[in-house]
Amino acid sequence: MAFVMPTILFFLVFKYGPMLWAMGLSFTTYDMMKPPRWVGLENYESILRDPIFREALANTLVYIAGSTIFITLVGLGLALAINTRGPGRRACMSAMFLTNIMPILAVCLVWRFLFHPHGLLNQFLGPLGFGRLDWLTDSALAMPAIILVTVWRFAPYFMVVFLAGLLTIPPEYYEAAEIDGANAVRRFRYLTLPLLMPVTFFVVVVAALLSARIFLMPFIITGGGPGNATRVLSMLIYETGFSYMKMGRAAAISVVLFAIVMVLTLAQMRLFMRSEEEYS
Amino acid sequence: MRRRAMLHALSRWSGLAPLAALAFLFVLPIVWMTTTSFQAGEKMFQLTTEWIPSVWHPENYGNALSRSAFPRFFLNSAIVSASVMLGNVVFCTLAGYGLAKFRFPGDRLLLLVILSTLMLPLEVTLVPTFLVIHKLGWVNSYQGIAGPLLIDAFGVFLMRQFILKIPSDYLEAARIDGAGELRILRSIILPQCKAALAVLALFSFRDSWDQFLWPLVVVSRDEFRTYPLGLVRFGDDYGNPPTEQMAIAVLATLPVFLLFLVLQRALRKGFDLSAFKG
Amino acid sequence: MTNASSGPGVSRRQALTRIGALGAGATAVAATRTRGFAQPKAPITLSFWTFDNPQQRPWLHKRVNQYMEKNPNVKVDFQWFTFADLGKKVSVGYATGTAPDGFVTGDWLMPTWLARNLIAPLDVKLLGYPALDAFRKDHADAFVAGAIKDGQAYGYPLWFYGFCNYLNTKQFKEVGLDPVKDQPRTWTELGEVAKRLTIKQGNKFTRQGFKFAMHAAQWTMIQLNPIVSQVGGQWFDASGKCTINNEAGVKAMTIRASIARQYGAEDPADSIATFPLPQMDWLKERCSMFSCHPIPPVAIKSQNPVMESEGYFLPVQMAGVTADKRYTTCYGFNFVVNARAPKDKQEALHDMYRFIMSDLVDCWQATAPFTLARKTGWTDDPRVKSFPHVGEIIKAKDNGVFFPRTPIWTELADAMHRAVQKVMLNNADIKAALDEAAAEVDRATAEFKKA
CATH class of the missing domain: 3.40.190.10 (Periplasmic binding protein-like II)
Incomplete structure (x- = not known):
């Protein structure tokens, strides 16, 4: 217990204190300059009626879903590709892992240039017949662009996690399956996938948590635009609180975001537990 | 027989080609950042990519560092991130040990409560956290920037999962021999945790190194500003070409990269055995 | 650019400033100015925040340092932020009781501070004007519209410009x-x-x-x-x-x-x-x-x-x-005073602001062609007049319409x-x-x- 004490104290002061304060604030109107005034559920009613909140909510869900799915698929794909016997695998892995080591701000600044209408990405895609894509200014492309950066940034990390999972599967299983005449697809479907289930669960939950908190990428790369195309809840919270000085309202949006993440995590837990049961 | 061996070798190497291509795609933006940092400022405005600069401009680095107080900003970032790394290594290990090897009422709940802070959006707690720091008299100080980052919920979880797998028999045996808890921690737990500690060290350093909003709120002097604040306002001055901004970005990548290299051996083990296996 | 090397220039500049003030027909202004700047008796520390800009911030910093040299009793804690961050930092400052005693604000944010009574009314006499009307007449309309409310001035202007x-x-x-x-x-x-x-x-x-x-x-x-x-x-x-x-x-x-x-x-x-x-x-x-x-x-x-x-x-x-x-x-920037700052600090800030703005030609030379809201004290100077295209730039300011004033x-x-x-x-x-x-x-x- 003594070992946990500093941590408990730390979390009380720096996390739970502020968190409860924020939750309390969500029932007040507070512009940071006059003392907060109690307004009950007014902030919640008001944000639910606000089209920008609804747009940001939809964007957040799309972003969470998009990045989680692609991070998981790309991460798993890369891990399977690395997990073959042969030279150079480790070097490739280390190289890809570098995307994770780059400071996030550098990531944003670099990609902003790469996405320019005449930038590197379009120079690559041009010869493939794509023409000019306005990545950051076309409302249909801006969110995919942000998801692309997210996957580029995080997939290699989860690749390593998947790889660790793959390495725990005893090679004898595969040998036995091969003797039974199972081809690669069946081996993946009936052996790798079920055994990787706990790892996949971990990846999905953590990737969703990460994406729910995304802030700097849309903040620096698109500023939430064009229009509201990439305005996610965390950005809306920041703007509402610090640009519009509506801390109570910002707190209410945070509580909603907190609830969403909580529900998502719990739902994922249930889903995965059930599928684990089916597999076993 | 030799043909078979050759075929085998061929298949081994041919598998590498698509993988290497993929890895290259992933690394491309980093390569672009690096070569651009040596590029002539004017090239950035011509919007044609010259991969290898025709003329190299290493002076971009010197020029970039002389803008604002970048050497100081980097030093500040390093001090803060090193403290955060140290704090996480110490406190997450302690907490992880406590949560993994001792039963007390509400221990599982405590873990959940700690983990739930991961779901909280940071933006709205900025002001109350600032109030706490202000009460402590830590505004405009290193401890002010580093304080709220000293223990990460995820780090606690990681260490707990890891220590959970160390057989309790060892600990019991040591206790019977009269070893104190701290000694057990030092001589039994820590040596077995090197890999997890490497993971924890790398990511707590990187996360602190990446911090932007919090230092923005808590610091208002160049004396304590960290490099992201300088990097974001880099373009505010006339005559700061983007090539120099890329030079700062490269310099900002280096410390994390070096830490990665130093920890690489331990990391490899860490990923083999990390938390999710439990 | 040391004071010693530009000695004659300084005196000429000061002379011109006074002529400018006289030109405005405000003899009383000149009278108060000759009296010199008040010296606070007890040692005092003022916190002062401004925005960053490659010309404007260094000039302000220089003037603040000169003011401290002249007034050894006053220590100014000078801090600056990016243009976009300044307003946010001040808001957080008010929320946590850490707002500066004085700061520079964009005039479009004046209604934000005014609607919440966060900035103090200024005493134009301490700024060297006999009455509000003289203060009003000495500044561009765009500034006046944003900074004067219910017969009181709340801002003391720096740069104002048109496009x-x-x-x-x-x-x-x-x-x-x-x-x-x-x-x-x-x-x-x-x-x-x-x-x-x-x-x-x-x-x-x-x-x-x-x-x-x-x-x-x-x-x-x-x-x-x-x-x-x-x-x-x-x-x-x-x-x-x-x-x-x-x-x-x-x-x-x-x-x-x-x-x-x-x-x-x-x-x-x-x-x-x-x-x-x-x-x-x-x-x-x-x-x-x-x-x-x-x-x-x-x-x-x-x-x-x-x-x-x-x-x-x-x-x-x-x-x-x-x-x-x-x-x-047309928009610009004002010096303002935190309404929650103690009286003596408020007075000292008036003195400092007046000192900073007492050499507008120096300001122009450091920050040209950023024009000033003050109508006098700089436009007649040959160093201003000889600046390329200065006529068009001043005209753009004088003809400019203001931002909508809204909280x-x-x-x-x-x-x-x-x-x-x-x-x-x-x-x-x-x-x-x-x-x-x-x-x-x-x-x-x-x-x-x-x-």
């Missing part, structure tokens, strides 16, 4: 246009001229004729505001309802969109200004005309030395709907920025985009009233 249309005269001549004679006087002319200046290769603009800034809400407002008032539009009606979606608003936005949509002379999605400097495209000669605040020669030199040394640029008045309505937005400025600017993005980048219907923006602004107003 000029910066022309690349070399490119004008290239396509057979005379930059002076053929300078666009109306928006139609601007479209036609821009079209002639444009060079396109397939879907790539090698050169855009004219360019609107797309990168930030503040700039969206700066550039849209005059068009709205030129077509007779208003941001709000008397009841405070947002009227930007009425006929005039639609007309203004149609003009705003015409350079791209009708004349094909700009590509709103293509800018190299991924930096906060929207004038970068013009400086790099990727666009021929750009509506900008006064651009310091040192800035042109750093980005385009040839343009600076050969001088092939010309600021002229921005186009209007008709030739007699060629005005832009929900940020919400308004963000809503309009979104509307412009939708219209320019996603080809949205103008009326629909403005309807949405107006609804957003009205919601913000309703919430502000409730709070």
Whole structure:
């Protein structure tokens, strides 16, 4: 217990204190300059009626879903590709892992240039017949662009996690399956996938948590635009609180975001537990 | 027989080609950042990519560092991130040990409560956290920037999962021999945790190194500003070409990269055995 | 640039300042000034915040240091932030009791501070004026409109400026246009001229004729505001309802969109200004005309030395709907005093502000061509008069219309920025985009009233 004490104290002061304060604030109107005034559920009613909140909510869900799915698929794909016997695998892995080591701000600044209408990405895609894509200014492309950066940034990390999972599967299983005449697809479907289930669960939950908190990428790369195309809840919270000085309202949006993440995590837990049961 | 061996070798190497291509795609933006940092400022405005600069401009680095107080900003970032790394290594290990090897009422709940802070959006707690720091008299100080980052919920979880797998028999045996808890921690737990500690060290350093909003709120002097604040306002001055901004970005990548290299051996083990296996 | 080496210059400058003050007809002003600056008795520490800018911040810093040298009893804790962060830092400061004693604010934020009683009324006598009226008459209308409320002054102005249309005269001549004679006087002319200046290769603009800034809400407002008032539009009606979606608003936005949509002379999605400097495209000669605040020669030199040394640029008045309505937005910055600062600190700040602004020619030399709100004390100086194109730059300031004064400025600017993005980048219907923006602004107003 003594070992946990500093941590408990730390979390009380720096996390739970502020968190409860924020939750309390969500029932007040507070512009940071006059003392907060109690307004009950007014902030919640008001944000639910606000089209920008609804747009940001939809964007957040799309972003969470998009990045989680692609991070998981790309991460798993890369891990399977690395997990073959042969030279150079480790070097490739280390190289890809570098995307994770780059400071996030550098990531944003670099990609902003790469996405320019005449930038590197379009120079690559041009010869493939794509023409000019306005990545950051076309409302249909801006969110995919942000998801692309997210996957580029995080997939290699989860690749390593998947790889660790793959390495725990005893090679004898595969040998036995091969003797039974199972081809690669069946081996993946009936052996790798079920055994990787706990790892996949971990990846999905953590990737969703990460994406729910995304802030700097849309903040620096698109500023939430064009229009509201990439305005996610965390950005809306920041703007509402610090640009519009509506801390109570910002707190209410945070509580909603907190609830969403909580529900998502719990739902994922249930889903995965059930599928684990089916597999076993 | 030799043909078979050759075929085998061929298949081994041919598998590498698509993988290497993929890895290259992933690394491309980093390569672009690096070569651009040596590029002539004017090239950035011509919007044609010259991969290898025709003329190299290493002076971009010197020029970039002389803008604002970048050497100081980097030093500040390093001090803060090193403290955060140290704090996480110490406190997450302690907490992880406590949560993994001792039963007390509400221990599982405590873990959940700690983990739930991961779901909280940071933006709205900025002001109350600032109030706490202000009460402590830590505004405009290193401890002010580093304080709220000293223990990460995820780090606690990681260490707990890891220590959970160390057989309790060892600990019991040591206790019977009269070893104190701290000694057990030092001589039994820590040596077995090197890999997890490497993971924890790398990511707590990187996360602190990446911090932007919090230092923005808590610091208002160049004396304590960290490099992201300088990097974001880099373009505010006339005559700061983007090539120099890329030079700062490269310099900002280096410390994390070096830490990665130093920890690489331990990391490899860490990923083999990390938390999710439990 | 030490004081010793410029000794004679200083005395001449001070003499000129006094002549300027006398010129304003305020003998009393001169009388108070000769008395010198009051010396606070007890040691005092003032916290003072400002925004960062390569010319303006260093000059302020220099003046503050000079003030401290003269007043050993006063210590000033001088801090600065990016333009965008200053307002946020001050707000957090008020929330946590850590706001500075005095700070510099954009005048568009004056209603934000005033509506919450956060800034203190200024004693114009301590600033060297016999009464409010003399203070009022000595400053540009744009400043007065934002800083004087209920017979009291709340701000002491620094720089105020209008926008000029910066022309690349070399490119004008290239396509057979005379930059002076053929300078666009109306928006139609601007479209036609821009079209002639444009060079396109397939879907790539090698050169855009004219360019609107797309990168930030503040700039969206700066550039849209005059068009709205030129077509007779208003941001709000008397009841405070947002009227930007009425006929005039639609007309203004149609003009705003015409350079791209009708004349094909700009590509709103293509800018190299991924930096906060929207004038970068013009400086790099990727666009021929750009509506900008006064651009310091040192800035042109750093980005385009040839343009600076050969001088092939010309600021002229921005186009209007008709030739007699060629005005832009005028805005600027004020010194203000925290209402919660103790009385003695408030007084010391008055003294410091007055000292800082007591040498406007020095200010001009350090920050030219950023113009000042003060009408006297600098415009007659030969060093100001000889500055290239200074007449046009001062005229742009004097003719400028102000920003809408509203406590929900940020919400308004963000809503309009979104509307412009939708219209320019996603080809949205103008009326629909403005309807949405107006609804957003009205919601913000309703919430502000409730709070």
